[in-house]
């Protein structure tokens with residue numbers, strides 16, 4: 486099935502007892518056992534079924550099957566937020582004394598997780614100088630457990646060369662983890678290009694309406710954990726926390742997600758509520774249509790801003806002179822995503838006046854909503870970074886990040902136009918001098 490169809494139907498066959506066509510919300514904590522033996526079989530992972538919603542839930546399971554199918558993966562685990570997904574995705578394959586190697590262009594809180602939180606737990610994150618495969622490869626050693634990148638960096642807008650990064654990983658026996666939040670599987674499926682694990686903040690384009698937090702970890706099922714048994718002992722040796730289970734033996738290709746669920750989700754509990762899974766599924770039903778409109782509106786906005794002499798620069802991979810244009814063509818079929826950044830003439834102060842004058846665009850820290858949104862990363866999402874760290878992450882002081890919504894393009898452009906005019910009114914000498 487094509488992605489547009491998977492988004493509507495994936496992972497759900499009409500529920501057999503009631504014939505409910507919409508996915509039912511199973512708002513239950515626990516599930517009754519037929520007998521002591523049935524309960525034991527469930528706990529031994531010998532029988533399929535549900536035990537307790539911290540481990541799995543039928544509504545969440547539909548979402549898991551749907552996102553796995555959308556990304557072309559084998560299995561998925563859905564959790565309470567994108568950050569929880571990132572945390573589990575890394576912890577599940579690393580241990581004290583090991584490291585992961587990351588591109589420098591990251592969402593601000595992911596950077597904080599990698600630069601401060603994981604190291605405080607004994608797991609090092611090595612930031613490469615750039616997103617180039619050779620910069621990543623230089624940092625890999627026998628303690629490396631994963632390569633990490635965002636398909637499209639938020640807010641840097643860089644596009645990672647998944648095929649090349651996956652080849653580096655394969656050479657060293659290290660999986661590639663891709664955060665595909667910004668691009669969505671409608672623009673690219675990193676697994677098709679060799680990625681091993683994909684992570685999502687479902688909060689953004691997939692949910693699509695700014696109502697519900699959620700995260701997903703999707704396993705391609707392709708990484709050969711058994712071949713690299715010394716590097717990944719956690720999948721290949723008996724797990725003392727689960728009465729000696731060996732994940733690769735019990736779950737085969739699904740070992741990674743199974744361990745993530747039974748070790749991290751079960752014991753640390755970043756659970757996605759069934760009602761949230763339902764709301765996210767509702768959003769996903771229309772994601773293909775929305776992404777089409779997001780992408781087309783963003784193209785019109787980028788062109789409008791670039792033509793405007795009140796704007797100093799626009800970073801949009803859809804422009805043929807953008808350094809990432811070739812990768813946008815290769816991976817996204819030329820459709821640049823709807824997150825773009827620009828700098829207004831007049832620098833930081835003019836940028837603030839522009840931001841304050843917006844009327845239709847919402848001033849906030851979110852993206853991927855049906856509504857058009859604007860953010861000033863240096864003062865918000867990336868505020869915890871030093872100036873140098875911001876620069877490496879692709880954040881400039883005056884930079885405004887726009888997440889272009891699905892409203893009528895005329896209304897979007899009119900709002901940008903009036904905000905540019907408002908910013909310019911108090912900066913007349915700058916424009917007059919031109």
Ligand SMILES: Cc1ncc(COP(=O)(O)O)c(C=O)c1O
Nearest residue numbers: 566567568592639666686688699
């Ligand atoms: C690329 C990216 N990954 C992960 C996250 C974290 O997602 P959540 O807010 O659902 O925890 C975000 C949030 O903005 C993001 O932009």
